[in-house]
Amino acid sequence: MKLLVTGSACKKVSLDLLKTVCNTAQSIENITFPPLVQLELSNDESIKNINEIYRGIACTTDVLSFPSILYPEGFLAGNAEHLFAEEWDTANQAYYIGDIIISTDRAAVQAQNFGHSFERELCYLLVHGLFHLFGYDHLREADKIIMRRKEEQVMNAMGQFKNDDAKLLELARKAMTEAYVPYSKFQGGACLQSEDGRLYTGCNVENASYGLTNCAERTAIFKAVSEGAKQFTVIAIAAQSMPPWPCGACRQVLSEFCEDLRILVTWGDGEVVESTLKELLPHSFSPSSGVQEFLGKDSE
Numbered sequence: 001m002k003l004l005v006t007g008s009a010c011k012k013v014s015l016d017l018l019k020t021v022c023n024t025a026q027s028i029e030n031i032t033f034p035p036l037v038q039l040e041l042s043n044d045e046s047i048k049n050i051n052e053i054y055r056g057i058a059c060t061t062d063v064l065s066f067p068s069i070l071y072p073e074g075f076l077a078g079n080a081e082h083l084f085a086e087e088w089d090t091a092n093q094a095y096y097i098g099d100i101i102i103s104t105d106r107a108a109v110q111a112q113n114f115g116h117s118f119e120r121e122l123c124y125l126l127v128h129g130l131f132h133l134f135g136y137d138h139l140r141e142a143d144k145i146i147m148r149r150k151e152e153q154v155m156n157a158m159g160q161f162k163n164d165d166a167k168l169l170e171l172a173r174k175a176m177t178e179a180y181v182p183y184s185k186f187q188g189g190a191c192l193q194s195e196d197g198r199l200y201t202g203c204n205v206e207n208a209s210y211g212l213t214n215c216a217e218r219t220a221i222f223k224a225v226s227e228g229a230k231q232f233t234v235i236a237i238a239a240q241s242m243p244p245w246p247c248g249a250c251r252q253v254l255s256e257f258c259e260d261l262r263i264l265v266t267w268g269d270g271e272v273v274e275s276t277l278k279e280l281l282p283h284s285f286s287p288s289s290g291v292q293e294f295l296g297k298d299s300e
């Protein structure tokens with residue numbers, strides 16, 4: 001893939017890394033023709049202007065993509081070479097497939113929020129933009145799941161961005177220190193990884209009413225879902241002195257979004273035990289057991 005990079009922030013990143021991301025995405029998507037992508041590494045101010053001009057939204061955002069063609073139903077870049085006939089760029093000997101604009105300001109903030117590097121966030125945003133140029137979108141939930149899986153495939157193929165268990169365990173222990181536990185004094189922390197490799201942390205937050213207490217695991221999953229993640233691969237859970245196996249309520253809430261999930265619990269001087277949600281909640285009442293099909297039908 002030919003990648004042309006412009007913008008005030010382009011000195012902040014390795015061009016080779018961005019090119020590797022593009023080539024990885026191209027090969028995962030089986031695009032056999034040479035595509036050309038223009039990437040502008042911009043800032044909050046400038047992406048806000050572009051967002052307002054082209055989408056009527058006067059807000060900053062992390063990434064914008066403008067595919068060069070409108071894909072007809074059933075077409076994606078991988079099977080649409082002929083649709084790019086008029087997009088041939090002689091100077092670059094490639095088919096122009098579109099523009100991506102990334103705010104490096106937003107990338108830096110998001111990297112910090114997710115607890116990963118600026119490079120990782122930037123590469124993820126680039127991957128996201130590329131899949132839009134390849135014809136994917138995420139307006140419908142089903143399409144979003146497909147797009148996220150593709151993005152995750154690319155991020156995982158870029159070995160250096162794979163989170164290892166040690167990182168999740170460390171973030172769960174760190175989240176534990178934020179626990180609000182004036183009543184039980186039991187500090188819990190969790191770190192949940194979504195399919196695209198993003199990490200969401202949570203701690204338990206107690207309440208004087210006791211019953212309104214929220215566990216660490218549910219804090220993490222509610223944060224994740226409210227930020228757009230609905231598929232997860234692993235959760236690390238930390239406590240001080242005993243193995244913090246998730247309570248029944250948390251198992252049930254996790255099972256709403258995870259067909260299966262690796263569960264790592266850690267306590268004491270770094271003890272770690274691993275299990276799965278299927279093991280901890282067999283025969284679950286959840287979408288993965290097909291229960292959705294029957295809900296609302298019993299009174300018919």
Ligand code: THU
Binds near residue numbers: 184186188215216246
């Ligand atoms: N707690 C969790 O954070 N996760 C669980 O799965 C079980 C219990 C918290 C809730 C409460 O703040 C404290 O542990 C004692 O129940």
